[in-house]
Amino acid sequence: MGELLQLIVSGTAAGAIYALAALGFTLLWQASGTINFAQGEFVMVPAFIMLFCMSAGAPLWLAFLATCVIAMLLLGVLFKRIVVDPLIRHGVIPLVIASLGLSIGLKQLMRAGYSAQAFPFPSPFPSGHFAIAGAAISYADVGTLLFAAIIVLGLQAFLERTVTGRAMQAVAQNTDAARVLGIDVRRMVLYTFLINAVLAVVAALLVTPAYLAKFDMGDSIGPKAFFAAIIGGFNQTRGALLGGVLIGVLENVVGFYVSPAYKEGVALILFLVVILVRPEGLLGKAEERKV
Amino acid sequence: MSVVADDVALARTRRPLLRTANIAIAIVVVAFALLPLLLKSYGTYLCTLFCVTLMATYGLNLTVGYAGQMSLGQAAFYGIGAYIAAIALKAGISFYLVLPVAAIVCFVVGLLIGFPALRVQHHYLAFATLGFNILVYLVMRNEEKITGGTYGISGVPRPTLFGLSLDGVLAFFWFTLAATLILIALLGWLLRSPWGRAFAALRDNPIRAESLGINITVYTLLAFAIGAACAGIAGVFFAALVQFVEPAPFHFAASLMMLLAIIVGGSGRFFGPVIGTVVIVLLPEWLRFMQNWYLAIFGFAVVALMIWLPGGVLSIPERFALGKVRR
Amino acid sequence: MSVGADEARARFLEVRDVRKAYGAIKAVDGVSFDVARGEIVGVIGPNGSGKTTLFNSILGQITPSSGSVEFCGEDITGLSPLDLARRGIGRTFQSLQVFVKLSVRDNLIAAAQEFQGTMRSRLLAPPDAGLGARADAMIDLFRLGHVAGRPAGSLSYGQQKLIDIAMAFMPTPRLVLLDEPCAGVNPGLVEELRELLVTLNKTQGGSFVVIEHNMDFIMKLCPHVICMVEGKVLTEGPPRTVQSNPRVLEAYLGN
Known part of the structure; x- marks a missing residue:
């Protein structure tokens, strides 16, 4: 019993990180119809930027804040201006292809320009465990969960309580109607890209201590973010959270009780089942086919 | 993506031009067939690998370029073909039996993978096929009893042709080249048949197609299955070429490269895969001094291509002909 | 009109009490009409009168909430666009x-x-x-x-x-449903289009149902016109009768 509890807690912590990446992914889709296949690399790049900041002598918290700013510029503003803006009016597919190219480009740039090695990354949380009901729960897992929860709740509060947040939601639900209401759609979309960048930095901060910073770390996080988003329901923000946590917990349980070799397969089996049985996702609403 | 003429469709109307083009193509093919005479064995190996990859990318061009379905799982079919071949050839089964079996297995699996395509939109399909590829890769890596795990399967024998050994690099190159040309010719014929038109109709406007009696379910599944079968055939040749099969070449990154090859060459253009495959197989070898920078540049080049030349390299002449930017 | 002609109509395309509601909104609220073999029927009505929803219900793009559509004596309600195409029902799009x-x-x-x-x-x-x-x-x-x-x-x-x-x-096709063929077409082409449709009706012998805003086009093309308002058939008959019906004018011009 303690074993299972332990698996669930650490799985939820891992899932919370997937959920953060998935959340950014979903927000981008809702606000601008952008499918970002480079989402995994959007986590990898901040991990390295934080490492660079720290090697320049900055403490972790300062490196994190500095990286948030850099990521907002690089993965938020520049990504939107250079890649998304020229392509978005041509439909979903050209942007999918471009973000695939971007994913390869960023990954290989890091490999060729810096290093192919894996680098250790300091954990923002104390090491060690404490015991509850026979389960050894690590402080890192609890810290990750709390941090992720604060970010998600903060984001929810921003989206629901502030004027800007509500305007962003209006854009996400119906861009044309939002425009008619006098909302500055372009600005709201830009905010979404900035939020996505910050979520990626947070995901990087939380995931890298366990995964290590490596040029191809996005290969594992990226697909899980997509799968989490779709499992939960692509057009639902809460769906990304459910999908992420579901994947994290099931991965742990399968890895322990079934076979560690197929741990990586959990997300996609869950995804394939969802797509066949309920393509709109667990929490999603079906989109009517347009004539 | 872009409003450009389908070249197979154009071929129906511009015959005289085609005749000149045919001669040019014949010259290129003969030159390529003779090229390995000037090369060392590694160069010949690369030319053979180029042919093998071409079979897979031509199949993918049918699925993606002509029928308009998104696929990020071509390397999985390539791998399935290769593993079937490695296991069966080592067991002493004839190459000429293995070839159709691998094609049929991939065809059937392609049909099954096509089913999500019927239920979801394009971008979901990218994820579904990507997921399938990851799953196949995991099986290859983990089921050691069958696939040899990360150690792979070595000592795959090469076939013979009418009693002649194909063990030599040159002989196997010509054998593979001939097979590739046959496959491409078959695909060309398929695309010019009414089926090809139905695939294009499905790509351009599935709702309109359905209202004109085009069974989009059947054609979507067929587009996947035929593309997959081509990759399966390519996989068989790959196993015989390298004589060693391991999971690495069938990682989803390889599927990604194949998809990008199609886009770079020109999606839905008959000779697009040739250009694209040169870019992903031959160029990295010529530009070896660039090491990993090559892939980095390739990645960013794809982004630039989508922004400035979404029709791919083969759309450049039209760009000049039209004299204006049209998307 | 003789009883025999009505029977011929009923045996070709028979739309019976078709309804389609989106929540509380009744887009199509009990529409019935018949189309005879070889006949050209026009459907007119102001924006939002349910013409396109009616079309989509007949054409399998959406499933009607209730009611039935019969074609040559066969119930085709809710069949897919593919099945309809195979039965000889064609369409154009708005x-x-x-x-x-x-x-x-x-x-x-x-x-x-x-x-x-x-x-x-x-x-x-x-x-x-x-x-x-x-x-x-x-x-x-x-x-x-x-x-x-x-x-x-x-x-x-x-x-x-x-x-x-x-x-x-x-x-x-045996039956073609045309959804606003004149929309966005310049006036010169409209006349040409009308002649084309008349020619095709004579040479191919199919029946047409035409939704159109262009009253002139409909009045010249269709011997039988149905006017829809708020999801219901307001009136139907020869173009002149429909055109001179004060309620039709009222529906178009507003109150």
């Missing part, structure tokens, strides 16, 4: 719906090829599926000869509209 990258000629052949032979025979058929001559005849009829080899997506709006209509007639 928005442009052509195969943009295919040539005009290929668009027309694509429109009819699936009605020839089987999957296997089509694989082995010549590239034009034996429809080249028919496609060329249609191209001549629609005066698209000068652009026959061009990709359909590169042509003007009016030309694409003509292709869309020509495609619907390629398989010689």
Whole structure:
């Protein structure tokens, strides 16, 4: 019993990180119809930027804040201006292809320009465990969960309580109607890209201590973010959270009780089942086919 | 993506031009067939690998370029073909039996993978096929009893042709080249048949197609299955070429490269895969001094291509002909 | 009208009490009408009167909440667009719906090829599926000869509209539903379009149901007109009768 509890807690912590990446992914889709296949690399790049900041002598918290700013510029503003803006009016597919190219480009740039090695990354949380009901729960897992929860709740509060947040939601639900209401759609979309960048930095901060910073770390996080988003329901923000946590917990349980070799397969089996049985996702609403 | 003429469709109307083009193509093919005479064995190996990859990318061009379905799982079919071949050839089964079996297995699996395509939109399909590829890769890596795990399967024998050994690099190159040309010719014929038109109709406007009696379910599944079968055939040749099969070449990154090859060459253009495959197989070898920078540049080049030349390299002449930017 | 003619109508296309509600909104609220073999029926009505929803209910794009549609004595309610096409029911779309990258000629052949032979025979058929001559005849009829080899997506709006209509007639359908064929078409072409439809009705003998805003077009083309308002049939009959009905005018002009 303690074993299972332990698996669930650490799985939820891992899932919370997937959920953060998935959340950014979903927000981008809702606000601008952008499918970002480079989402995994959007986590990898901040991990390295934080490492660079720290090697320049900055403490972790300062490196994190500095990286948030850099990521907002690089993965938020520049990504939107250079890649998304020229392509978005041509439909979903050209942007999918471009973000695939971007994913390869960023990954290989890091490999060729810096290093192919894996680098250790300091954990923002104390090491060690404490015991509850026979389960050894690590402080890192609890810290990750709390941090992720604060970010998600903060984001929810921003989206629901502030004027800007509500305007962003209006854009996400119906861009044309939002425009008619006098909302500055372009600005709201830009905010979404900035939020996505910050979520990626947070995901990087939380995931890298366990995964290590490596040029191809996005290969594992990226697909899980997509799968989490779709499992939960692509057009639902809460769906990304459910999908992420579901994947994290099931991965742990399968890895322990079934076979560690197929741990990586959990997300996609869950995804394939969802797509066949309920393509709109667990929490999603079906989109009517347009004539 | 872009409003450009389908070249197979154009071929129906511009015959005289085609005749000149045919001669040019014949010259290129003969030159390529003779090229390995000037090369060392590694160069010949690369030319053979180029042919093998071409079979897979031509199949993918049918699925993606002509029928308009998104696929990020071509390397999985390539791998399935290769593993079937490695296991069966080592067991002493004839190459000429293995070839159709691998094609049929991939065809059937392609049909099954096509089913999500019927239920979801394009971008979901990218994820579904990507997921399938990851799953196949995991099986290859983990089921050691069958696939040899990360150690792979070595000592795959090469076939013979009418009693002649194909063990030599040159002989196997010509054998593979001939097979590739046959496959491409078959695909060309398929695309010019009414089926090809139905695939294009499905790509351009599935709702309109359905209202004109085009069974989009059947054609979507067929587009996947035929593309997959081509990759399966390519996989068989790959196993015989390298004589060693391991999971690495069938990682989803390889599927990604194949998809990008199609886009770079020109999606839905008959000779697009040739250009694209040169870019992903031959160029990295010529530009070896660039090491990993090559892939980095390739990645960013794809982004630039989508922004400035979404029709791919083969759309450049039209760009000049039209004299204006049209998307 | 004689009883015999009504029976012939009932046996061809029979729409019975079709309803479609979206929540509390009744887009189509109990519509019934018949179309006889070879007849051209016009459907008019102000915006939001439920014409397109009615069309989509007949054409299998949406499933009606209740009611039935019978075609040649067979219940076709809720059949897929593919099944309807196979029964000889064609349609055109309000928005442009052509195969943009295919040539005009290929668009027309694509429109009819699936009605020839089987999957296997089509694989082995010549590239034009034996429809080249028919496609060329249609191209001549629609005066698209000068652009026959061009990709359909590169042509003007009016030309694409003509292709869309020509495609619907390629398989010689028994019934064609035309959704606003004149929308966005310049006035010169409207007259040409009307003549084309009359010609096709005479030569091919199919029945047409036409939704249209262009009253003049409808009045000249259709011997029988149905006027819909707020999801219901307000009145139907010969164009003059409908046109002179004060309630029709009122519906169009508002109160």
